[in-house]
Amino acid sequence: MQNSLPSPAARARAASTPIEQVGPRILLHTPEFAADPHTAYQNMRNNKYRSSLVPVELAPDVPATLAIGFRTAARILNDPEHFPADSRAWQDTIPADSPVRPMLEWRPNALRSAGLAHALYRGANTAGLDGVDPHRLRDQVIATTTPLINKFCRAGKADLIADYARPLAFSVMNTMLGCTDDVGNEVAWALARMFDSTTDTDKVNQVLIQALGGHIADKRANPGDDVTTRLLTHKSGLSDEELINQLVTLYAAGIEPMVNLIANTVLLMVTEARFLTSRTSFGTPIKDALTEILVKDPPITNLCLSYPPQPIVVDGIWLPANQPVVISMAACNNDPTVNNTDQFFEAEWHLSWGAGPHACFPSARVLACMISHTAIERLLDALPDLVPAIPKEQLVWRPGPFHRALQAFPVVFNPAPPLHI
Numbered sequence: 184m185q186n187s188l189p190s191p192a193a194r195a196r197a198a199s200t201p202i203e204q205v206g207p208r209i210l211l212h213t214p215e216f217a218a219d220p221h222t223a224y225q226n227m228r229n230n231k232y233r234s235s236l237v238p239v240e241l242a243p244d245v246p247a248t249l250a251i252g253f254r255t256a257a258r259i260l261n262d263p264e265h266f267p268a269d270s271r272a273w274q275d276t277i278p279a280d281s282p283v284r285p286m287l288e289w290r291p292n293a294l295r296s297a298g299l300a301h302a303l304y305r306g307a308n309t310a311g312l313d314g315v316d317p318h319r320l321r322d323q324v325i326a327t328t329t330p331l332i333n334k335f336c337r338a339g340k341a342d343l344i345a346d347y348a349r350p351l352a353f354s355v356m357n358t359m360l361g362c363t364d365d366v367g368n369e370v371a372w373a374l375a376r377m378f379d380s381t382t383d384t385d386k387v388n389q390v391l392i393q394a395l396g397g398h399i400a401d402k403r404a405n406p407g408d409d410v411t412t413r414l415l416t417h418k419s420g421l422s423d424e425e426l427i428n429q430l431v432t433l434y435a436a437g438i439e440p441m442v443n444l445i446a447n448t449v450l451l452m453v454t455e456a457r458f459l460t461s462r463t464s465f466g467t468p469i470k471d472a473l474t475e476i477l478v479k480d481p482p483i484t485n486l487c488l489s490y491p492p493q494p495i496v497v498d499g500i501w502l503p504a505n506q507p508v509v510i511s512m513a514a515c516n517n518d519p520t521v522n523n524t525d526q527f528f529e530a531e532w533h534l535s536w537g538a539g540p541h542a543c544f545p546s547a548r549v550l551a552c553m554i555s556h557t558a559i560e561r562l563l564d565a566l567p568d569l570v571p572a573i574p575k576e577q578l579v580w581r582p583g584p585f586h587r588a589l590q591a592f593p594v595v596f597n598p599a600p601p602l603h604i
């Protein structure tokens with residue numbers, strides 16, 4: 184007699200709720216979400232959803248699942264077999280001109296690859312980044328901050344994004360990758376559009392290929408002590424297309440989060456009393472402010488995408504095949520079951536660097552923290568009375584599901600003399 188018992192997978196599926204029935208899909212691409220994402224996460228947690236997985240939309244007609252529970256996210260991030268990062272089976276299901284395509288489409292890089300390809304790209308990037316001398320780079324960060332601060336210190340006002348954090352992050356990344364300022368400027372233009380999810384994919388890709396293709400040819404002729412040369416000479420023997428894509432990823436992964444980490448940490452430090460020094464006490468150190476931002480309000484809010492090749496049940500929710508599962512670092516780090524205290528010192532448990540096989544490289548984390556710390560220290564040493572030019576509540580956050588990014592950060596301070604070069 185034939186066994187008519189359903190399989191364990193079929194039984195799990197029958198007992199579970201499809202993700203689209205968990206609640207109304209939340210739009211992560213609106214200005215309202217960008218203005219107050221933390222209330223949105225709290226509502227997801229407290230109100231209707233009561234689930235660690237929530238249906239969201241990353242862009243018009245681009246549905247996804249957002250993991251907002253820490254433990255659920257950790258499980259997904261550490262299970263690359265069921266949650267691989269390769270987006271190829273998914274990307275053709277979304278509109279060709281979808282604004283999230285440049286950011287999420289498959290590229291031959293570590294971030295969007297799985298298995299052996301991931302190991303290959305990750306190995307090359309590790310070698311490239313491990314070769315960076317943090318002490319020499321710190322000297323270069325200091326050398327870069329001086330002319331930037333000197334440009335605005337006498338004016339008594341500045342936009343910390345456009346006048347400081349962004350040019351600093353680009354300049355440091357150009358140095359690390361051995362790129363000229365011209366190449367860096369073109370990459371900057373393309374990446375800003377990629378992160379804002381507001382533009383034409385073909386144009387973005389075309390600019391990146393042209394600028395970085397030229398840079399690779401240059402480095403082949405004139406090798407240097409930089410990440411590009413180490414990628415070029417790595418035993419993995421990457422093709423030009425692969426090299427371009429490693430560089431795009433390094434720029435994208437390095438610059439946007441670093442700009443936002445610097446700006447958001449300065450904002451915290453100049454608006455929260457405990458970070459301000461007085462004549463009788465020292466303020467809380469920059470390192471603690473950086474950690475607090477990484478834990479509570481991370482610069483990359485939602486990312487670490489994976490695409491389950493088969494339908495899969497997680498926490499009693501049934502997720503469809505080939506639809507992105509996005510990790511909300513911002514929501515998971517504030518999950519009250521793991522974070523119910525304001526003591527973050529030395530915290531390393533958070534998900535802001537990702538986790539599992541795609542987690543940010545240890546050397547990149549050290550460099551990002553050193554660059555951000557040095558940039559903030561130099562700025563606040565030079566202009567200790569710096570404050571926001573407008574109330575914090577009036578600052579505008581750029582829309583886009585993936586970042587926590589101020590459009591501009593206008594500040595004022597007493598005019599100060601230039602720093603010595």
Ligand code: HEM
Pocket residue numbers: 293294295305308312432433434436437438440441444482483486487488534535536537538540541542543544547548550551
């Ligand atoms: C504040 C600074 C930074 C933050 C918050 C950050 C965060 C992250 C996160 C969350 C991931 C995982 C992404 C995913 O799984 O989809 C990641 C991966 C990555 N990061 Fe970072 N990162 C930072 C700085 C940097 C820097 C400075 C570099 C290089 C110059 C870098 C290079 C990379 C690369 C290449 C990956 C992909 C690794 C892989 O897929 O195996 N990151 N980073």
